[in-house]
Amino acid sequence: MPITAEFEYVKPRGMEEALHVFSLYKEKARALAGGTDLLVHLKEGLASPEVVVDLKGIDELGGLSFSGGALRIGALTTFAALIESAAVKKNFPVLWEAALTVASTGVRNRATVAGNICSAVPSADSAPALALYEAEVLVAGLKGGRRIPIGEWFTGPKRTARAPEELVTAVELKVPGKKHGGCYMKLSRYEGEDLAQGGIAALVLPDNTYRVAACALGPVPGRCPRTEAALNGGKLSPKVLEKAREALLAEIAPISDIRSSREYRLHMAQVMLERSLQNAVSRLFGKGPKYGTANIC
Amino acid sequence: MKNHNITFKLNGEAVSLSVAPNDVLLDVLRGRLGIKSPKVGCDRGDCGTCTVLLNGRTVRSCLALAVEADGAEIVTLEGANTTREWTRKLQARFHSKNAFQCGFCAPGVILSATELLEKNAKPSSHDIKEAIAGNLCRCTGYEPIVEAISETAKGK
Numbered sequence: 335m336p337i338t339a340e341f342e343y344v345k346p347r348g349m350e351e352a353l354h355v356f357s358l359y360k361e362k363a364r365a366l367a368g369g370t371d372l373l374v375h376l377k378e379g380l381a382s383p384e385v386v387v388d389l390k391g392i393d394e395l396g397g398l399s400f401s402g403g404a405l406r407i408g409a410l411t412t413f414a415a416l417i418e419s420a421a422v423k424k425n426f427p428v429l430w431e432a433a434l435t436v437a438s439t440g441v442r443n444r445a446t447v448a449g450n451i452c453s454a455v456p457s458a459d460s461a462p463a464l465a466l467y468e469a470e471v472l473v474a475g476l477k478g479g480r481r482i483p484i485g486e487w488f489t490g491p492k493r494t495a496r497a498p499e500e501l502v503t504a505v506e507l508k509v510p511g512k513k514h515g516g517c518y519m520k521l522s523r524y525e526g527e528d529l530a531q532g533g534i535a536a537l538v539l540p541d542n543t544y545r546v547a548a549c550a551l552g553p554v555p556g557r558c559p560r561t562e563a564a565l566n567g568g569k570l571s572p573k574v575l576e577k578a579r580e581a582l583l584a585e586i587a588p589i590s591d592i593r594s595s596r597e598y599r600l601h602m603a604q605v606m607l608e609r610s611l612q613n614a615v616s617r618l619f620g621k622g623p624k625y626g627t628a629n630i631c
Numbered sequence: 632m633k634n635h636n637i638t639f640k641l642n643g644e645a646v647s648l649s650v651a652p653n654d655v656l657l658d659v660l661r662g663r664l665g666i667k668s669p670k671v672g673c674d675r676g677d678c679g680t681c682t683v684l685l686n687g688r689t690v691r692s693c694l695a696l697a698v699e700a701d702g703a704e705i706v707t708l709e710g711a712n713t714t715r716e717w718t719r720k721l722q723a724r725f726h727s728k729n730a731f732q733c734g735f736c737a738p739g740v741i742l743s744a745t746e747l748l749e750k751n752a753k754p755s756s757h758d759i760k761e762a763i764a765g766n767l768c769r770c771t772g773y774e775p776i777v778e779a780i781s782e783t784a785k786g787k
Contacts, residue, residue, distance in 0.1 A: 336658060339653060340652075343633075373693070373694040373696070376653070438766075439743065439762055439765055440682055440690055440739075440743065444694065526765070
């Protein structure tokens with residue numbers, strides 16, 4: 335299917351040039367990295383930019399590096415690169431596990447983490463894990479850069495805190511402690527390529543503090559503070575889990591859509607919460623299912 | 632719209648042409664370069680029939696602008712079957728097992744399987760299913776496809 339929208343294509347060689355284009359065109363400029371969302375939007379008439387800015391010529395947007403307990407995911411880093419990184423698998427296993435659930439190999443070879451959070455759909459698979467690891471989104475503008483905590487990044491379905499003249503340069507996260515266990519559990523209709531009907535990510539530290547985040551269970555993905563409060567300080571007893579399930583139901587707001595009903599999502603959110611927590615605790619002690627094998631479908 | 636002159640390597644040969652910013656790579660490969668193995672299926676990245684190797688990795692050619700291919704190396708099934716050992720073996724196995732029916736998904740499946748076997752010559756059944764999860768087949772139910780890939784890896 336041809337793209338009927340007409341636009342210019344530019345491929346800047348440096349940030350300065352790219353930022354000038356964005357400051358000039360603002361909403362009329364669209365960034366192109368992997369293009370796996372943008373091309374669909376162009377074909378379906380959901381995007382009609384005046385200029386498409388291919389970022390793949392800008393070296394400083396590349397790179398995936400880990401040092402001093404901090405991971406820097408350059409804006410051009412694909413999900414495939416994340417999956418192939420031993421440092422990500424070892425230090426951020428929940429992000430690694432989530433990356434494996436994104437679409438399929440042929441899409442992950444192109445699609446970027448930065449693109450995933452810029453598209454900002456409620457079902458973004460990378461978002462719960464990034465929330466657990468308290469990621470920060472680095473954006474640049476002609477007037478300077480800023481760091482936006484992931485909790486403030488998603489402002490609505492397909493909306494973010496990025497200003498139209500800004501560009502995401504990287505996502506940074508820090509290891510949560512010496513040791514942690516975690517799990518991203520994705521509910522999909524079948525194993526393989528599907529968007530999440532719902533997703534829960536859980537992380538536990540040796541002092542019995544818990545982090546829980548969700549996607550596709552409300553307008554924006556993110557942390558579930560009430561659920562965490564119900565869990566913190568205790569072991570996963572049936573009583574604590576009961577409280578956590580109630581807290582979760584009070585802070586998620588799933589909708590009914592083509593992939594499932596609100597009622598089904600509410601029910602399965604509780605199942606996913608319990609299972610992801612149990613996996614997280616088992617993994618903290620080196621047991622439980624291997625990372626990358628914990629989905630429900 | 633301003634056209635762009637691009638040059639890339641297609642199945643080992645340099646190709647130069649002028650493309651519009653909104654030309655899709657798949658359409659240029661099929662419509663202008665006569666490369667017919669990548670198919671137009673869903674045309675939105677879901678089905679994998681348009682799979683090509685871009686700089687050695689499988690990608691959806693329906694989700695790439697042609698202009699993005701400037702400077703890249705593209706290999707389609709037409710080229711892979713003479714230059715890539717696994718592709719040739721996979722094709723022979725699929726043929727002898729009659730593992731496809733209509734064959735529409737075959738180029739994509741074979742390229743995805745090639746990418747898998749080049750990285751992992753001893754894939755588990757789960758590895759194989761994961762590698763072709765993005766290639767939809769509406770005929771076979773996948774069983775002969777998974778078997779053919781597994782048998783190719785084992786050299787049976």
